[in-house]
Amino acid sequence: MGQNVQCSLSQARPNGKVMSEHLSFRRRLVGLTLLPLIAALSGCQHAVLNPAGDIALQQRDLIYISTGLMLLIIIPVLIMIAVFAWRYRAGNRKAVYDPKFHHSTALELGIWSIPLLIIICLGALTWSSTHLLDPFRRLDRIAEGRPTDPSVAPMVVQVVAMDWKWLFIYPEQNIATVNELVLPVDREVRFDITSTNMMNTFYAPTLAGMIYAMPGMQSQLHAVLNRPGDYEGYSANYSGAGFSDMRFRLRGVPQAGFDQWVRQVQATGSGLTTEDYLALERPTEKHPLTLYSAAPTGLFARVVNRCVAPGTTCLVDQMHHPAPEPPAASGERGPQGPAHAPAPSSHTAPVTGQAAHG
Helix, strand or coil, X not given: CHHHHHHHHHHHCCCHHHHHHHHHHHHHHHHHHHHHHHHHHHCCCCCCCCCCCHHHHHHHHHHHHHHHHHHHHHHHHHHHHHHHHHHCCCCCCCCCCCCCCCCCHHHHXXXXXXXXXXXXXXXXXXXXXXXXXXXXXXXXXXXXXXXXXXXXXXXXXXXXXXXXXXXXXECCCCEEEECEEEEECCCCEEEEEEECCCCEEEECCCCCCCEEECECCCEEEEECCCXXXXXXXXXXXXXXXXXXXXXXXXXXXXXHHHHHHHHHHHHHCEECCHHHHHHHCCCCCCCCCEEEEECCCCHHHHHHCCCCCCCCCCHHHHHHCCCCCCCCCCCCEECCEECCCCCCCCCCCCCCCCCCCC
């Protein structure tokens, strides 16, 4: 009888080989589960934490400071969870249990005062950085210890978000590019940003934070690139089928290299006409890098006002037109005559193609 019980127990107990195979299977399962996460992390370029522009550098410092302030609460709370669980475990007979405990002034002060101080610090940091890093505001410095020269105007680059590509217009150099943004190092740049069809975000992580690009509106960003190299920018706002490939190449070059690149574009590219722009405005995916040796004057303003196509009335002109007068009730006479035949006003805008008389 005892031998039978011992035999049955030995059969029920797994041997070392079975346990080893079970642990090996679990390790492989965990590895396969973490493989997509490891693959995703391996593709990160850490541009946010290793920026090449001063604005992005200040934004990274804000992330570090904010994270540190919040960890002042998170870390002690995590430690206290472990300490309380160990100290007041069921097996600890030395722990004091006081069923009549209901209030501690010192504990309440610690619970409320420390988080309140951290919130005050975060609020002050947010308020100051919001004004200091206002994208519409000119830069105070090119880099730490290098203030900007107020007498030198920033270089202007006009950004147009399309479906699904980026058009960059350099009005001072009279050139344009598609899906390539070349900037001189240590030169303040003012980006004028808009969109043709739908809402997007202009985002180059190594340069500055993301700025919305909206049709019929113009946004702005002041930034500087302090380190030469090849970087990447993209749209961070989903906009349809070609969104994944809506990326552009960002290149930082010395001023001499930028001047040489401008001359090269002017010599090798073709001129961007209104017809070319209207064709470019149509949705395309994985659009190749394109260079234009010239761009029509005022093209960006017409894109903002949505009147690039010939014969289209610009938004700014539509807003200047007077609103029509509401019709009077049937049978009543207005101040200028019958309700069905109002008198013409000298302030009425002329019909398109006709001249105003008077």
